[in-house]
Amino acid sequence: MTNMLVAADAFLNGLPVPRYTFLFFFEDVNAGAWEHSYSSEYIIKEQDWTEEFGKRMTDIAAHEFFHIVTPLNIHSEIIEKFNFVTPTPSEHLWLYEGTTEWASHKMQICYSIKTLDDYFKDLRRKVITDERFFDKTYSLSKISLTSYTPEGHKQYSNIYNRGALVAGLLDIRLLELSQGKRGYREVINELAKEYGPNKSFPEKEWFDIFVKRTYPEIADFFNRYVKNAEPLPLKEYYEKIGILFDEQTKTFSINPQATLEQIRLRERWMRNN
Numbered sequence: 001m002t003n004m005l006v007a008a009d010a011f012l013n014g015l016p017v018p019r020y021t022f023l024f025f026f027e028d029v030n031a032g033a034w035e036h037s038y039s040s041e042y043i044i045k046e047q048d049w050t051e052e053f054g055k056r057m058t059d060i061a062a063h064e065f066f067h068i069v070t071p072l073n074i075h076s077e078i079i080e081k082f083n084f085v086t087p088t089p090s091e092h093l094w095l096y097e098g099t100t101e102w103a104s105h106k107m108q109i110c111y112s113i114k115t116l117d118d119y120f121k122d123l124r125r126k127v128i129t130d131e132r133f134f135d136k137t138y139s140l141s142k143i144s145l146t147s148y149t150p151e152g153h154k155q156y157s158n159i160y161n162r163g164a165l166v167a168g169l170l171d172i173r174l175l176e177l178s179q180g181k182r183g184y185r186e187v188i189n190e191l192a193k194e195y196g197p198n199k200s201f202p203e204k205e206w207f208d209i210f211v212k213r214t215y216p217e218i219a220d221f222f223n224r225y226v227k228n229a230e231p232l233p234l235k236e237y238y239e240k241i242g243i244l245f246d247e248q249t250k251t252f253s254i255n256p257q258a259t260l261e262q263i264r265l266r267e268r269w270m271r272n273n
């Protein structure tokens with residue numbers, strides 16, 4: 001947990017809250033984890049310590065902790081004045097849950113808490129889960145907007161799979177367009193500073209605001225992979241950073257024949273400063 005928080009501190013250029021509490025209950029059953037603004041709680045089935053169990057706890061805690069960025073510091077007006085009695089969905093679950101899930105794993109490889117091989121396994125699991133268990137025609141926007149309906153509820157948890165994969169692709173695209181200078185991490189940090197806990201963004205304008213702050217090409221990215229459900233260009237995108245994706249076995253690996261340019265972009269992708 002300490003290593004994870006040190007990594008989060010570096011990844012975010014300083015922790016955005018002065019105090020944060022993790023509440024763990026080890027019980028007879030698993031009941032999940034919840035994030036709040038300045039704390040998160042975990043009800044986890046008690047078991048003997050194993051390294052695998054420890055890693056899983058760190059993954060879950062990293063995810064919940066990262067919610068201090070999305071949505072606490074970057075959220076739509078709908079979230080700010082959320083109606084808990086009659087919930088109104090925000091379209092930007094790709095940002096709140098997808099980005100959070102991506103960042104919680106990505107920051108762990110940048111600071112060597114997770115090996116690249118373990119990260120590749122996480123990615124593979126997400127690709128397989130997305131393909132086998134969810135409706136391929138269901139876009140991330142549609143998951144968001146229908147999440148309170150019985151139909152949407154069935155697709156909801158794919159936000160942790162496809163939502164995180166799309167955030168990873170957005171990171172690579174942003175790094176490519178900025179020649180390695182400004183990936184998704186940098187953009188998120190800028191936005192968190194500009195918005196913060198007390199300033200929401202206009203729900204309908206968010207895609208345009210994001211595109212204006214980044215590159216016109218990102219509008220096309222949002223159209224294809226957030227608003228619509230086009231097949232994810234995993235092979236094409238990971239190739240840009242010298243990582244191979246095998247479409248048959250769904251495995252990721254380092255390309256030993258990567259070009260200098262691809263290696264350079266991968267170093268930027270994994271940078272820890």
Ligand SMILES: [Zn+2]
Binds near residue numbers: 035
């Ligand atoms: Zn979450």
